[in-house]
Amino acid sequence: MAWPLRFSVVVAGLLAFTVTVEGQNQRNNCIDCHRSLDDEELSQPARAAVDDVHASAGITCADCHGGNPTLEIVDEDYDPAKEPSTGFVGAPSVGDIPTFCGKCHADAAYMQRYDPNLPVDQLAQYWTSGHGKKLREGATDIAECVSCHGSHGMLAVSDPRAPVYPTKVAGTCGGCHADEEHMAPYGLPTDQMALHRESVHGRALYQDGDLSAPTCNTCHGNHGASPPGLSSVSLVCGNCHAIQRDFFTKSPHRAAFADLGEPECETCHGNHEVAPVTDELLGVAEGQICGECHFEDEEAYTIAKTLRQDIEELKARIAEARTTVEGAAVAGMEVSEAELILIDANQALVKARNTVHAVSADALREQTDTGRKLADQALEMGIAALGELQFRQKGLAVSVFFILLVVIGLYLKIQQIERPPRPTDE
Amino acid sequence: MRVAATRLYHWVDERIPLSPLVEFAREKSVPSHRYSVFYFFGGATLFFFGLQVATGILLLLYYRPTAEAAFESVRFIMTEVSFGWLIRSIHSWSANLMVLCAFLHMATVFFMRAYRKPREMTWWTGALLLLVSMGFGFSGYLLPWNELAFFATRVGTDVARKTPLIGEFLSQFLRGGDDVTGATLTRFFGFHVAVLPMIATTLLLLHLLFIQRQGMSVPDSQTEEASRRPGTKFFPNYFLRELIGWAVALAILAALASLFPWELGRKADPFAPAPAGIKPEWYFLFMFQTLKYLPATIAGIEGEFVGLVFFGVGGLLWFFWPLIDRGSPGGKPSRLVTTVGVAALAFIGVMTLLGYIGS
Numbered sequence: 001m002a003w004p005l006r007f008s009v010v011v012a013g014l015l016a017f018t019v020t021v022e023g024q025n026q027r028n029n030c031i032d033c034h035r036s037l038d039d040e041e042l043s044q045p046a047r048a049a050v051d052d053v054h055a056s057a058g059i060t061c062a063d064c065h066g067g068n069p070t071l072e073i074v075d076e077d078y079d080p081a082k083e084p085s086t087g088f089v090g091a092p093s094v095g096d097i098p099t100f101c102g103k104c105h106a107d108a109a110y111m112q113r114y115d116p117n118l119p120v121d122q123l124a125q126y127w128t129s130g131h132g133k134k135l136r137e138g139a140t141d142i143a144e145c146v147s148c149h150g151s152h153g154m155l156a157v158s159d160p161r162a163p164v165y166p167t168k169v170a171g172t173c174g175g176c177h178a179d180e181e182h183m184a185p186y187g188l189p190t191d192q193m194a195l196h197r198e199s200v201h202g203r204a205l206y207q208d209g210d211l212s213a214p215t216c217n218t219c220h221g222n223h224g225a226s227p228p229g230l231s232s233v234s235l236v237c238g239n240c241h242a243i244q245r246d247f248f249t250k251s252p253h254r255a256a257f258a259d260l261g262e263p264e265c266e267t268c269h270g271n272h273e274v275a276p277v278t279d280e281l282l283g284v285a286e287g288q289i290c291g292e293c294h295f296e297d298e299e300a301y302t303i304a305k306t307l308r309q310d311i312e313e314l315k316a317r318i319a320e321a322r323t324t325v326e327g328a329a330v331a332g333m334e335v336s337e338a339e340l341i342l343i344d345a346n347q348a349l350v351k352a353r354n355t356v357h358a359v360s361a362d363a364l365r366e367q368t369d370t371g372r373k374l375a376d377q378a379l380e381m382g383i384a385a386l387g388e389l390q391f392r393q394k395g396l397a398v399s400v401f402f403i404l405l406v407v408i409g410l411y412l413k414i415q416q417i418e419r420p421p422r423p424t425d426e
Numbered sequence: 427m428r429v430a431a432t433r434l435y436h437w438v439d440e441r442i443p444l445s446p447l448v449e450f451a452r453e454k455s456v457p458s459h460r461y462s463v464f465y466f467f468g469g470a471t472l473f474f475f476g477l478q479v480a481t482g483i484l485l486l487l488y489y490r491p492t493a494e495a496a497f498e499s500v501r502f503i504m505t506e507v508s509f510g511w512l513i514r515s516i517h518s519w520s521a522n523l524m525v526l527c528a529f530l531h532m533a534t535v536f537f538m539r540a541y542r543k544p545r546e547m548t549w550w551t552g553a554l555l556l557l558v559s560m561g562f563g564f565s566g567y568l569l570p571w572n573e574l575a576f577f578a579t580r581v582g583t584d585v586a587r588k589t590p591l592i593g594e595f596l597s598q599f600l601r602g603g604d605d606v607t608g609a610t611l612t613r614f615f616g617f618h619v620a621v622l623p624m625i626a627t628t629l630l631l632l633h634l635l636f637i638q639r640q641g642m643s644v645p646d647s648q649t650e651e652a653s654r655r656p657g658t659k660f661f662p663n664y665f666l667r668e669l670i671g672w673a674v675a676l677a678i679l680a681a682l683a684s685l686f687p688w689e690l691g692r693k694a695d696p697f698a699p700a701p702a703g704i705k706p707e708w709y710f711l712f713m714f715q716t717l718k719y720l721p722a723t724i725a726g727i728e729g730e731f732v733g734l735v736f737f738g739v740g741g742l743l744w745f746f747w748p749l750i751d752r753g754s755p756g757g758k759p760s761r762l763v764t765t766v767g768v769a770a771l772a773f774i775g776v777m778t779l780l781g782y783i784g785s
Contacts, residue, residue: 333687399677403674407673
């Protein structure tokens with residue numbers, strides 16, 4: 001780099017630094033004074049503001065709490081900076097917090113200045129939630145904005161340290177919902193968080209680190225948090241499990257569950273404790289779900305039995321085909337096409353498992369027939385490959401035999417031409 | 427039939443005298459001693475080369491050298507073409523056996539010190555033939571356009587980039603661009619079926635010509651025995667023995683091709699992450715493994731660069747060895763040659779083994 005260019009870069013850097021320092025030096029009495037206070041409750045907000053998502057966006061204490069932070073303080077008299085004419089509101093009461101935050105967060109025009117992607121319906125949703133309704137009724141031990149997001153030192157949702165980050169949500173909700181004393185007046189259970197942690201969803205989230213795995217707010221909503229109604233469970237689960245939901249809505253179970261007052265997906269799979277689904281759940285034998293409601297003299301009992309048998313038969317066909325194809329592959333045969341067909345057969349099995357939610361033997365049969373045909377096709381190709389292998393090995397044995405004959409013939413020829421002449425020949 | 431052949435011979439002989447050639451063949455003999463068996467490696471290499479040409483031409487009937495069609499065409503050869511699997515398998519196996527025989531041939535020539543005056547040029551053409559064989563292997567490995575070959579070629583051409591002075595040019599020249607693409611495949615195909623065969627044929631003819639002109643070398647330790655025993659007449663005695671060797675080689679090849687068909691793998695996907703266990707062909711493995719062991723920098727110089735300089739210097743020593751080994755002209759075995767040879771073979775053997783164990 002030539003030196004005039006280097007010089008320009010240095011000057012530009014210095015200018016930028018000066019501008020930044022000037023911007024930061026703007027007077028903020030709130031921070032300056034509160035930081036030096038001995039009372040932890042009063043000094044903590046000023047110290048925590050360093051990491052705060054609002055502060056980093058340039059929003060000052062006065063933007064939320066009012067007051068005049070630039071007024072020169074004379075003789076340690078702070079009152080002029082907090083006069084009503086300055087709009088000073090101080091710390092809001094619990095009941096006022098939603099509207100306190102909503103002043104900005106429900107104002108679409110204001111929020112667009114910072115992040116046009118942020119929703120602005122949190123406040124409206126909150127009032128529809130169980131929390132919002134209770135707050136309006138006057139409860140003070142109820143979750144509002146600060147309960148979940150914190151107040152000063154608030155972090156963005158995408159920050160892994162934030163209490164509302166996917167892996168932290170259950171702990172945040174559990175702060176109240178796992179507290180027996182706190183929940184006693186509301187008659188709510190407190191084991192949801194522990195159950196969720198052990199569920200297939202919890203394992204995906206905590207053990208596999210899959211941030212898309214569901215946690216409390218995925219099913220219950222966040223700002224509008226409420227338990228899903230009996231008839232809306234399948235809509236909640238169906239957000240992710242759409243195919244299963246479609247089959248379920250067409251199934252006789254839907255109307256039956258509604259009549260019986262049973263929740264939809266939850267009746268078979270549970271809710272917070274939802275376990276990994278295996279084929280073992282399907283059927284009428286002991287420990288299998290269908291057998292808990294259906295008994296031998298019912299048609300549904302026979303259907304449940306047929307569903308399981310059909311799935312098992314398809315699995316067995318695929319396993320047989322896989323063993324044959326893998327055997328041929330291990331022997332070095334080219335069976336990539338059969339392997340591709342096996343993948344399709346597995347897809348058919350997956351589809352068949354989904355179709356189980358329709359509880360229709362005919363619908364399932366349609367899927368398993370497709371899978372069976374594919375498995376049979378792969379099996380045929382595997383058998384053909386093994387047959388071809390045998391042919392090659394036999395061919396090898398024959399060709400080695402002939403090569404050996406040639407070797408013997410050549411050896412005898414060498415012996416013949418190198419044999420010393422017999423004395424009688426001379 | 428015999429009459430017709432005799433008439434044809436005389437017809438040609440009248441125009442181009444064949445008698446001196448026939449006389450030469452009749453007179454030609456191969457020294458007979460304890461190590462005569464090692465002479466077979468050269469013949470076996472030639473046999474496998476012949477098979478490579480024959481099977482290569484057959485593969486050319488169906489192979490299509492584009493990124494879109496190469497993999498599919500090889501799969502077609504292996505699954506649809508009658509005995510296509512056998513042709514491809516023989517081509518792949520005999521390529522490896524050819525390189526193996528060439529290595530063994532070179533090692534026996536080295537230890538028997540057959541490279542000494544007046545056979546320096548035979549050694550050089552042989553050394554170049556070995557390099558060309560490795561070039562055949564490197565270019566041919568990519569042609570099925572499968573996953574392992576694709577990524578191994580990417581690694582191989584990346585290493586080429588580290589070559590002192592010409593690295594960048596060499597990498598671009600081999601790849602036909604910044605990365606391994608369809609352009610590389612077409613280029614490698616061109617090298618494999620046109621450029622390298624032309625060079626190999628020329629070198630091979632020269633190599634054979636030198637051998638015919640100078641006869642077989644006899645190791646120092648065997649000169650006495652060789653002078654006592656009459657040599658084996660080349661035609662038909664030695665030639666028939668050679669045929670036995672070739673027949674055995676063919677039987678081994680048939681067994682390998684039938685029992686362990688050369689696998690096709692998955693089609694290369696340039697956007698997929700590199701699969702585990704990428705390694706080059708076994709004859710490049712010792713270099714690959716050595717480069718893996720080298721630290722990122724050695725005395726402030728890039729480790730791979732140091733490794734390539736090491737192999738470059740080693741290669742030059744190997745090539746010019748006939749000029750370096752001038753000791754013990756009196757015919758005694760050379761301790762230096764044995765030590766250097768054993769050390770080099772041990773290094774190559776250990777590194778190759780580690781390459782297999784490591785993967």
